[in-house]
Amino acid sequence: MKKIILLVSLILGFYLIGCTNQGENTLEALRKKDVITIGVFSDKPPFGFINKKGQNDGFDVLIAKQIAKDLLGDESKVKFELVEAASRVEFLKSGKIDIIMANFTKTKEREEVVDFATPYMKVALGVVSLGGAITSIEDLRGKKLIVNQGTTADFYFSKNHPEIELLKFDQNTEAFLALKNARGDALAHDNLLVFAWTKENPEFVVGIEKLGEEDVIAPAVRKGDKELLQWLNKEIETLNTNGFMKEAYEKILAPIYGSDKIDSVLFVK
Structure with a gap:
């Protein structure tokens, strides 16, 4: 009888823990954890690459750092997870990353398995x-x-x-x-x-x-992750309008594409 009671208690405990985790949205969890994991490329300059100092660099990386700063107060609170094109969605679905920032093109097929935020590039x-x-x-x-x-x-x-x-x-x-x-x-x-x-x-x-x-290229979150998606939509819209994207373009992309091409590349306002 004692063994049965113990087994029932354990099952009930796991059930309650599961309910707690399900009730806590990703945005709340990230703020508690105080770190956000973002998937980026390591071999796609000028968007995501490893520079001569061995650090993550590129246009997507700059955006990812700003996301961490605006969400958690410090750009150093981003953890970069290096991804390949074919692994991006699985990394997101499995919870290995919180956001895909790896130069991710929005397509109908991908919309079936992830939720895309506001786009930032054409x-x-x-x-x-x-x-x-x-x-x-x-x-x-x-x-x-x-x-x-x-x-x-x-x-x-x-x-x-x-x-x-x-x-x-x-x-x-x-x-x-x-x-x-x-x-x-x-x-x-x-x-x-x-x-x-x-x-x-x-x-x-x-x-x-x-x-x-x-x-268009846009960040993506797990399907149904509404709170994080809503926050990210507002964040990208802000970065498109407050001058951040223009500054990032001039720093990373203008030497390659020219300052006059910004409107054909980004959604800046």
Whole structure:
């Protein structure tokens, strides 16, 4: 009898703990924990990368630090979790990260599994090749196209052009190295990224500058995480209007794209 009573007590205890955790929203939990974990890239300059000092750096990283400062009072209260394109959603769903800031393009497919906040950047697909040899979809017939697994480029070509052979990689560094080593004829990725990459690799040219419809990049939270989503929506709107995004653009992106391109890249007001 004592064993039965003990077992029932343990089950009831776990049940009550579970109810407490479910009743506490993520925003409350983050403030109690006093740290926020944000997923960023380590190999996608100028958006998310590791600098020469071994520190997380880039446009997304600056935004992530500001989020931590505005939520918890100090930008140092952000913990960066390095992600790959294909792992972003799983890291979020499993609770390993609280927010995705890894240059995450908003798509209908992704909206089914995560909740996107207010967007902060505009983007389309671009295709880069040696000397700009590839200038149209027709030029890719019978060629190998390099993409990163789980990216918008992967989804776009798999759905709309299944006849084009795709060579897929998990990491950006692997994909661009494969292009330099002529393992593929061209590489498709976010046009902002390939434009930046060709600045450092001028022998390659973005022959297709805009493919498909223009998309937006936005932070994302777990599906149904309403309180954090509402806070994040207001935060991004504030950063778009209070001058922060303009300053971040001038610091990180203007040297690559030019100060005059800010309105075509960001949603600043």
